[in-house]
Amino acid sequence: MCGRFVVANVASELVGVLRVDVEGEVLPPPSYNIAPTARAAIVLDSAKTEPATRRLESARWGLVPGWAKDPSIGSRAFNARAEELEDKPMFRNALIKRRAVVPASGYYEWKQVDGGKVPHYIHPADDQPMFFAGLYEWWKDPAKADDDPDRWLLSFTILTRDSVGHLGSIHDRMPLFIDGDFADAWLDTDTDDHNVRDLLDAAIDAAPALADTLDDHVVSSAVGNVRNDSPDLIAPAA
Template sequence: MCGRFVVARVGSELVSELSVDLVSDDLPQPSFNIAPTALAAIVLDSAKSDPPTRRLEPARWGLVPGWAKDLSVGARAFNARSETVAEKRTFAPAFAKRRAVVPATGYYEWKVTDDGKLPLFIHPAGGEPMLFAGLYEWWKDPQDAWVLSFTILTRDAVGDLGSIHHRMPVFLDSDHADAWLDTDIDAPHDVLEAALDDAPRVAESFAWHEVDRAVGNVRNDSPDLIEPV
């Protein structure tokens, strides 16, 4: 699963490889402990323009489908299982038409050991952004204000990451990210399968280290959280 992640940089430098056309003026500040219901930047292609405009926008972590009566639905929908994403009422419409890329510096996972759960920070060894496959939705609140929200897709963990946790995010390289964002494709299953097949290769470049248990408290948010213990 992916329940906490880090975005240490914001703006166009975060997604330079994705050719973003429009960067929002309201992006959240860097955060070293992003948790569900918090704001993070996502990349999406707006199909309302011709050609589609690729945008970097702030969104609430935890997908809120259009039929939801309130925002609380999103607190339980911060991850979507890739195996069932096309079948679930919460995620299927977004999987078909509203796919996003979630850029990050890295993410946290907790490894179960004889000494308890150890928090690890997992990140690309070269310092480049990590890209997660995501979905987004727009939801109108009772005051007629629109809320943009997102979820991160997960899959069975493979390789060395499988020794940390049995699930991991669906990782993308820049080519798969472009395909994932394409609003014109008719077969999102094919794009997902290609990304799933390549995710283990992408993950081969990742490194990780143990970090302070302070990361377990969502109120803690500083660069110290990603430093090795």
């Protein structure tokens, strides 16, 4: 699973290779401790234009489907198992129509050891941005007026798969990593229903090679408190 991640730079600095056309007016600032229900920047292709417009937008972490009664359901949907998406009503339609890329600097995972859990910071060895495959949804708040700019909530989830290699020794799940080249295919709004399964399988199969390029080190337990947010959190533990 992925329950905390890091965006150490302004989000627009992380997505150069993704060729974003439009940046949202209000994007989240850098953060070293992004937790579920917090906001982060995601990349999506909007099919409302021809050709599709690639957007960098602020979204709430934790998927809230359009049929939800309220946003609280998102707190339980910050991750989605890639191999189960087609069987889950929560994620099925988003997989077909609303795929996203989540840019990050790294993420945290907790390793179970005798006496408790130890947090690790996992990140690209070359300190370049990393990308998680995700899904997004729009939810309309029925309690707000049609002209209220806050009536529509954009939310997202990060996909996961079985861990491999050295990451498997930390946790049994890892984010579904994708690279900048594959991101174009992942975001493509013209992918039809029949080809989505092949697209997802390709992402799952390619992730282990990307996982092999990542480094990790133990960090302070301070990351466990969501109120802590500073560069010190990603420093190796003393």
